Amino acid sequence: MSMHEDYNGGHLIEAAVAYYNATGKRQLLDVAIRFADHFGSLFGPGKRHWVTGHQELELALVKLYKVTKEERYLKLADWLLEERGHKHAAGYTWTDWRDTAYAQDVLPVKQQTQITGHAVRAMYLYTGAADVAAITGDSGYFKAMTAVWEDVVHRNMYLTGGIGSSGSNEGFSTDYDLPNERAYCETCASVGMVLWNQRMNQLTGDAQYIDVLERSLYNGALDGLSLSGDRFFYGNPLASNGQHYRREWFGTACCPANIARLVASLGDYVYGHAADGLWVHLFVGSSTTQTLGGQKTAIRMQTAYPWQGGIQLLIDPENKTRFGLHVRIPGWVREQAVPGDLYTFVKTGNVALEIKVNGKPIAYRIDKGYAVIEREWKKGDVVQVDLPMEVKRVTAREEVKAAQNRVALQRGPLVYCVEGADNNGQAWNLILPDDAPITAGFRPDLLGGVTALSFTAPTVEVAPDGLSVQTRTKTITAIPYFSWCNRGQNAMQVWLPRKIQEVKVNY
Ligand SMILES: [Zn+2]
Structure with missing residues (x-):
């Protein structure tokens, strides 16, 4: 039970509830109820202690409570949340042999203020806590989540709304550590940002959570899916030398199913x-x-x-x-790129x-x-x-080393990138001067129909002698980040150099 069993059980419950809500048929729901009751017969107040290995069961039990109206599922979800951070379950669980920060098990949930560890586990945990808080009115969860949310959005989120920069723990490292090419940024973590931010919006009525949700949805999450709908990114880097590509499937196949159900459930997020x-x-x-x-x-x-x-x-x-x-x-209409000041728009004054x-x-x-x-x-x-749809330049706080002396482009909710496929195979050799005008145009022929950006920029290239470099001025095309890597493996970059020192040329 210490790894993904509870996670899988939770998804079984979620699938059963979705199937029941869509069809009115109980077959799978009855299976889910038997699983939940079995779990509840072993774990809970006065029974065995437990810390779920990969959170998910918590939010699933709230869904089961909503459809069955059986209080015991809500109580079990709340109990599972409360179990974390006490080391009650010593000798049994995942967190005995892994770093407790990895599974958000250092402190009780209500005392947490910092995001730690595995990004997807964290998102499911806080989504579950928000679901319980929405029903019980527990302000302890809400207070903790507000602090953790600020830690994520103010210091640990990519411009794409992706989170979890480190591959070694599939999660968070130190504040502002947001490398581009090595960005882990699991598709599931962006899906988790959509889930959690929807709950935070429902608890508060505040649109800032939808601003983050929209950023994660249209960029970090959607990038996980190919335009053909059958290839998937597990990690979603913000720069590539061509080594990244979407695959048909994975041994740990969370992301394909997660992005598929997110797209199918888009209707739940609109109103x-x-x-x-x-x-x-x-x-x-x-x-x-x-x-x-x-x-x-x-x-x-x-x-x-x-x-x-x-x-x-x-x-x-x-x-x-x-x-x-x-x-x-x-927020982007009011020229606020993100809540907090991790990323800032170069102001255009048109609000x-x-x-x-x-x-x-x-x-x-x-x-x-x-x-x-x-x-x-x-x-x-x-x-x-x-809504005014001008192209906006974005800069990052100076602590974000990977974005220093660089600028990114955003139009509406979409973050843009430069991909080799549009630019003679190169994406790392250009400079975007601060004063270069950028034009936007819808291109029905491109990538199934996207609005592309274009600008004139100096590019650094190997000279015909093969020994020196030369600078040439070229028209560069930028495309929505989510649509990159649909024309084979090639170079890509979101954060574009503003100065020649940042340019890398491949010899
Ligand atoms: Zn995943």
């Missing part, structure tokens, strides 16, 4: 609702029907995001009804955002990162939001 309000978290062509202000209300979203910033919301209540429509204004209802600009208030439009809605109302 939130309460009796008197609808929240639009993500901008995805979609529809939902909710009871808002007592009236069944259909909402349809039409958008070409993230390629374009136009978002249209069609509101159709059965009868007139009053509710608040909360539309997330992404004006107009929202129209039925063609007329309207006043709105901002609450926790959402534009709130409170009014009486009627059938056929149309809300139009236009």
Whole structure:
């Protein structure tokens, strides 16, 4: 039980709950219940102590509680969380022979303030803690998670929303240690960031968590999947000399299944609702029907995001009804790259955002990162939001050594990279001057249709004599990070040198 058994058991429960919710069929749910009851007959208050080897069972038990309404599953999840950090289970568990920091088992969860160890284990742990806290109202978990979240986002997250820079422990090392080519950045850890940040948003109503969720979703997580849908990255580096490529499968096959279910469950992340309000978290062509202000209300979203910033919301209540429509204004619109100051945009000054209802600009208030439009809605109302989509330059804090004297590019939620496939096989030989204009254009022919960036830049190349180098000016193409490595193995880079000293030329 000390390795992945609890993890696998948790995923069995999750699969059973998903299957039951989708089909109403109980076969697999009954199997999951037998597993959970068996586990609960061995472990729990007054029984054996236990620390799960790879967290996941905690959040799965909360899902089982929600579908069965059986309190014992919620209590078991809470108990498993409380077991960590006490060394109760000495002699039995994973953490006896591995570093306890690896499995977030140094301190009780409620006393934790620092992110440590294995990144995916940590994400599942805090997601489970958030799920329990959401039901029990336990502020101890929430306080700990807020501190740990800040430790992750302020000091230990890649620009792509990926986490866990170190391959040796598949996890965290020291603050600001964020190497590019050696970035581990497991796909599952980015998926875990999506799971955890959704819970943090649900607990607080704060859009800053969706900002991080969106960054991890569109960049660190989505990169794990090839455009063909059948090749996978386990690690997601931010620079490559061509040694990286997506594979069909892995001996430890967590990432393929995890990214597949994340994409399939995208609908769970788009909207939130309460009796008197609808929240639009993500901008995805979609529809939902909710009871808002007592009236069944259909909402349809039409958008070409993230390629374009136009978002249209069609509101159709059965009868007139009053509710608040909360539309997330992404942090990148307000020129805040990430919560905290790990990464900063070079300011463009364009943060004006107009929202129209039925063609007329309207006043709105901002609450926790959402534009709130409170009014009486009627059938056929149309809300139009236009997010400004300029290309932004990003820099990192000076403690991030791997990004020093470098700049990255972001447009909307997408982080960009330069890939050899677009640039004569080279991606490491260019300088992006601070004053070089960057243009964006949609290219239907490229990578299934992406908005590409282009700019003119000095490149350093081997001269025809083969002995010296020469500088030439070239037009460089940058593509969304998630779409790289779909045209064979080749060089790639996210953080581009601003100075010639940072350029590396392959002889
Ligand atoms: Zn994985």
